[in-house]
Amino acid sequence: KAGVTQTPRYLIKTRGQQVTLSCSPISGHRSVSWYQQTPGQGLQFLFEYFSETQRNKGNFPGRFSGRQFSNSRSEMNVSTLELGDSALYLCASKNRENEKLFFGSGTQLSVL
Amino acid sequence: GESVGLHLPTLSVQEGDNSIINCAYSNSASDYFIWYKQESGKGPQFIIDIRSNMDKRQGQRVTVLLNKTVKHLSLQIAATQPGDSAVYFCAENYRGYGQNFVFGPGTRLSVLP
Secondary structure, three states: OOOOEEEOOEEEEOOOOOEEEEEEOOOOOOEEEEEEEEOOOEEEEEEEEEOOEEEEEOOOOOOEEEEEOOOOOEEEEEOOOOHHHOEEEEEEEEOOOOOOOEEOOOEEEEEO | OOOOOOOOOEEEEEOOOOEEEEEEOOOOOOOEEEEEEEOOOOOOEEEEEEEOOOOEEEOOOEEEEEEOOOOEEEEEEOOOOHHHOEEEEEEEEOHHHOOOEEEOOOEEEEEEO
């Protein structure tokens, strides 16, 4: 079974731009979560999608949004990029509630 | 976010020794815990998990201990190898905010030859 796949692997943007990141979960997994990882704040939860619906949301501004498609693939979007948005964005999928998360390799976003 | 600003603690161990990595979790209602290993340039990789109805679970060369009284989790790695060098995170299934996982700040394990 293929693991969680995230694209692109690296991204460079400038302040004020927007960006879309993509995640394909493990086949059969319907839950997709997104995390932001920075050296200063560690791993922070952004949101979780299940069956195309946002089920949980972390404490991030509205510039961060996401969606999930009928095939469970998910995208997250960040609008009006700020320097502080530079981070590794990780996607994770799981099969059922209260089960372990499987992570992708992440998208490294640099905002200049 | 829920994580606090952090300085990543480092644990240095000699190759072949046992390693113990500790983690304090925040929510007494959390009922599921996971240890992850993250190598440079990669996403976190599952190591071992434990549910709150247990206080110990063993895997291959790894053991997780759970002390619910003091909200403490530990990961023991036996006969530490160079390939074990990585950052280790504990995660709790934080029932206070639905079903999302909250991660600890991480510990960097360095294995000395």
